[in-house]
Every structure is written in C-alpha cells, then in structure tokens.
Amino acid sequence: MNKVEIELAKKQLTDADLDYFEKEYNKKLPQNFRKYLLKYNGGLVENRDDLDILLSLLEGNKIEHWVRSHQILEQNIDPDYLPFANDHTNNPYCLILKEGDDYGKVVFIEMDFQSDEYIVADSLEEFLGVESIDDL
Numbered sequence: 001m002n003k004v005e006i007e008l009a010k011k012q013l014t015d016a017d018l019d020y021f022e023k024e025y026n027k028k029l030p031q032n033f034r035k036y037l038l039k040y041n042g043g044l045v046e047n048r049d050d051l052d053i054l055l056s057l058l059e060g061n062k063i064e065h066w067v068r069s070h071q072i073l074e075q076n077i078d079p080d081y082l083p084f085a086n087d088h089t090n091n092p093y094c095l096i097l098k099e100g101d102d103y104g105k106v107v108f109i110e111m112d113f114q115s116d117e118y119i120v121a122d123s124l125e126e127f128l129g130v131e132s133i134d135d136l
Helices: 015-025 031-039 063-073 124-128
Strands: 043-045 081-086 092-096 106-110 116-121
Touching: 015 031, 015 063, 031 124, 063 081, 106 124, 116 124
Parallel strands: none
Antiparallel strands: 081 092, 092 106, 106 116
16 A cells, blocks of 8 residues: 555644543554654545545544544444444544454445445554654
8 A cells, every 4th residue: 555645743742642532432542553643643634545534633624523423323334343433435544443353454344335344454553644754
C-alpha cells in the first residue's frame, strides 16, 4: 500500500487522553496505535483511493463516536475491533484487538450490504504504507 499522506491532523493527544479512552471503553490500545495517535490523532488522507479519513480519538469525526454508535448501541461492529478509519463511503477500517493470530491486523467492513469483513493488512504499519510509525 502507498504511504499515507495525512493532512489536517486533529489536536495533539496526551498519554492521559489515551488512558482515559482505554478505561472508559475497556479497550487496550496496541502500542503502535498509541504512538500513531500521539503523533497524528487522525486527519484527512489525500493520496489513497481506498481511504478517506483517519479518525481522531476524541474530537471531530472520532473513534469514540464509532465505538458508542456501532459497538454499544447498534452492536453491528465486533466489540473486539477498534474502528479507526473510513473509506469514501463511510465504511470502517478496524484494528483487531482480540488476542490471537489476528491481533493488530486491519479489517475492512462493508456496512452497506451484509457487513462483509475482509482483512486488508497484517499490521497498522502495512495499512499506513510504512515500516514504522516513525516513518509517517
């Protein structure tokens, strides 16, 4: 995948913000994702046809909203997933948080049809088109 070019990143987060989210929603964020959020906290993607928005954690078009809406209320996204990005038609990309062979992989969910799911990357770094989060 091509390296993402992130524009209009949201406000800088702190470790306390990440800790709050983990406690509030009972989700353990992978270290590479924490590092990404501390660096960018979401933004617009201009150079990828398959990707439109990287969600921020707690502001704007946010991860928190997706968790509340689709995992707590509607229960149409697996609670072991963490929605973190959308394509151009608002279908989510999620990190798999369930311990096991698929932990940390990125899954795409087509919400418009029968909620079909596809693993699209073996890691966040592969999905973002980098060797390391430091390369963003």
